Amino acid sequence: MTLSDKIVTSMPSQGFEDLRHDFLKALRCMILSRTLEDKLGSLYRAGGRIVGGVYLGRGQEAFSAAAGIHLRWGRDIYGPLIRDQAGRIAFGEPVLDAMRTYLGVSTGPMRGRDGNIHRGRPQVGYMAMISHLGSLLAVVGGALFARRLRGTLGDSVGATSIGDGGTSTGAFHEGLNFAAVEKLPLVVSVANNQFAYSTPTHRQYACEDLVDRARGYGVGGHQVDGTDLLACVQVFRTAFQRARAGEGPQMVVGRLLRLGGHGEHDDASYVPDLQKHSHEGRDCLVVAQGQAVDLGWATPQELRQWEKEARKEVDQALAQVSKEPVPDPYRESWQALSTTALMEGQER
Amino acid sequence: MSSITYLEAIREAQYEALRDNPEVFLYGQDIGTFGGAFKATKNLGREFPGRVFDAPISEDAMIGMAVGAAVEGARPIVEMQFADFSSVGFNQIVNQAATLYWRTNTPCPVTIRLPSGGTAGSGPFHSQSMESIYAHYPGLVILTPATVEDAYWMLLDSVKLDDPVIYCEHKFLYYHLKADGFGQRMPIGKARIARPGRDATIVTYSAMLHESLRAAEELRLDGYEVEVVDLRSVKPMDTDTILASVARTGRLLVVGESFPWGGATAEVIARVSSEAFHLLDAPPLRLNSKDTPIPYHPNLWKAHRPTTASISAELRKLLRY
Ligand SMILES: Cc1ncc(C[n+]2csc(CCOP(=O)(O)OP(=O)(O)O)c2C)c(N)n1
Numbered sequence: 001m002t003l004s005d006k007i008v009t010s011m012p013s014q015g016f017e018d019l020r021h022d023f024l025k026a027l028r029c030m031i032l033s034r035t036l037e038d039k040l041g042s043l044y045r046a047g048g049r050i051v052g053g054v055y056l057g058r059g060q061e062a063f064s065a066a067a068g069i070h071l072r073w074g075r076d077i078y079g080p081l082i083r084d085q086a087g088r089i090a091f092g093e094p095v096l097d098a099m100r101t102y103l104g105v106s107t108g109p110m111r112g113r114d115g116n117i118h119r120g121r122p123q124v125g126y127m128a129m130i131s132h133l134g135s136l137l138a139v140v141g142g143a144l145f146a147r148r149l150r151g152t153l154g155d156s157v158g159a160t161s162i163g164d165g166g167t168s169t170g171a172f173h174e175g176l177n178f179a180a181v182e183k184l185p186l187v188v189s190v191a192n193n194q195f196a197y198s199t200p201t202h203r204q205y206a207c208e209d210l211v212d213r214a215r216g217y218g219v220g221g222h223q224v225d226g227t228d229l230l231a232c233v234q235v236f237r238t239a240f241q242r243a244r245a246g247e248g249p250q251m252v253v254g255r256l257l258r259l260g261g262h263g264e265h266d267d268a269s270y271v272p273d274l275q276k277h278s279h280e281g282r283d284c285l286v287v288a289q290g291q292a293v294d295l296g297w298a299t300p301q302e303l304r305q306w307e308k309e310a311r312k313e314v315d316q317a318l319a320q321v322s323k324e325p326v327p328d329p330y331r332e333s334w335q336a337l338s339t340t341a342l343m344e345g346q347e348r
Numbered sequence: 349m350s351s352i353t354y355l356e357a358i359r360e361a362q363y364e365a366l367r368d369n370p371e372v373f374l375y376g377q378d379i380g381t382f383g384g385a386f387k388a389t390k391n392l393g394r395e396f397p398g399r400v401f402d403a404p405i406s407e408d409a410m411i412g413m414a415v416g417a418a419v420e421g422a423r424p425i426v427e428m429q430f431a432d433f434s435s436v437g438f439n440q441i442v443n444q445a446a447t448l449y450w451r452t453n454t455p456c457p458v459t460i461r462l463p464s465g466g467t468a469g470s471g472p473f474h475s476q477s478m479e480s481i482y483a484h485y486p487g488l489v490i491l492t493p494a495t496v497e498d499a500y501w502m503l504l505d506s507v508k509l510d511d512p513v514i515y516c517e518h519k520f521l522y523y524h525l526k527a528d529g530f531g532q533r534m535p536i537g538k539a540r541i542a543r544p545g546r547d548a549t550i551v552t553y554s555a556m557l558h559e560s561l562r563a564a565e566e567l568r569l570d571g572y573e574v575e576v577v578d579l580r581s582v583k584p585m586d587t588d589t590i591l592a593s594v595a596r597t598g599r600l601l602v603v604g605e606s607f608p609w610g611g612a613t614a615e616v617i618a619r620v621s622s623e624a625f626h627l628l629d630a631p632p633l634r635l636n637s638k639d640t641p642i643p644y645h646p647n648l649w650k651a652h653r654p655t656t657a658s659i660s661a662e663l664r665k666l667l668r669y
Contacts, residue, residue, distance in 0.1 A: 131473035
């Protein structure tokens, strides 16, 4: 069996009626995500508004959203990473959180202290990534661990993401091993987008496919064509069901291509044209829209309507955030401890 | 020689190190074909086939492999993509590299390049200055070049040294700082009087040298002559040059970009206070960043780190005393 035979790829001729709801929910998140990210990209290129980098999930929306739709805001635990805008939306993060964090206004969840993708609301189970790759996995695991310890786990589940490059970190190995030993209800999405910044996968790992590692950790392994929303919805449904059913961590490896630079500063000229025109270089949003129409789940008019609504939401968010205050160093507390009484004089 | 940047100096030094010694190789994320996140190794992979390697995202293994290679006689230069990520390789740096010679009498000629320090919009994990953390550990040499000349010569010297070197290159200086050439080599371990003066001494290093020089210039308009000492290497620290300067001026301000608790600036104050208390006409002052992680928004970032304005304000305080 070749690798591509093993990967789940959907065939729209089969009956997928039970996936319809999930699929359409994910698709609408993808549309909103793409619209938002296009706006962030153009704000970056225009200069001035966004200081620092912009990191987009273009081409990874299907894989990310198909995980995110299984998570319930306030009940499950989500630790998204760099290319998970679609998953964040599916989880329930308001567009305003993203816009406010990118523009660094003090009204946002990060209050200008941290930016762009480094955002979250940990108190509702929405972890805020640090840059150091791999290090979020154990944190999501720890939150699940505590819930189980306190008897509040219920049917809640945790999910986090990593790229092919991030799987090379010690933190990823340690975190996944710990989660497996503890048999935590955790779904780990591995977006194998063929490049870690400029580094191709053959300089990153030597196994045939990253899913081979699942067996080594003793976790469930799943493979999916990350450009195919229908397949992603199907595979993540199984993975989340198993995690919730007490079968321990599930690792879902999606094969896809990052359709852009590492960040918007990067022209990705190192990605060979051949790869851009390969199957994994398909635009998952175009594929999903085609599937929706083919299956009779949405009309082209409805798709245009959803895009219009997404643009309106994004434009409104930008207009609102543009009027919001930026941080003022004189009003900033400059306090890194929650225990105010233990703060030292800070000037020197 | 036409004008050359701090970043180009780092690239040139690596070029020459590779050219002059077959034992030198480069290891780091995205440093081959791509030339590195900051292009510090641009074209080196092409010019030295088989000696510039793309590493997986495995900082612990990257440092560990360099130590192993050094044991075998190689002289690796490891690039951390950002200084901040060296925390992932911390164990290998402070426990493996730093103890090797002392425990086993085996030299450890490893150079670890840390793209360091803050730039606007980079946030808490792409802005850190880690010289003080590493200086705390015995067995490491900590270089903090502030000029194009030092960036070049000190990197060449690092590769020749038989000890592990933490080479802290400041990202803020990469593109803006230029010189007409590489000038004279100054030995590692010697501080430099970057600006002579008689009324007060600023001791500083890395990007803060330039903020300090501007502050000294501001104070000149008020009639003060402020001496500025560039440490160049945080460890070893050239106490003699510092003491000689304080003997001339009687007043000391120490400026560093890293966090305020302890560190290189505190070390300078401790040495001067205990060895030359009688030379001081005013309590010595130090200025660091604030005691919070490094903020993302430029408004906060500018207030978090020392700047020309805040250094000038401290200087005025010092001179008024
Ligand atoms: C421990 C660590 N080392 C280095 C980096 C710098 N860095 C940021 S993203 C990146 C590439 C990540 O590639 P991958 O995990 O495949 O995710 P992708 O960007 O392709 O989505 C690197 C090297 C980092 N964030 N963390």
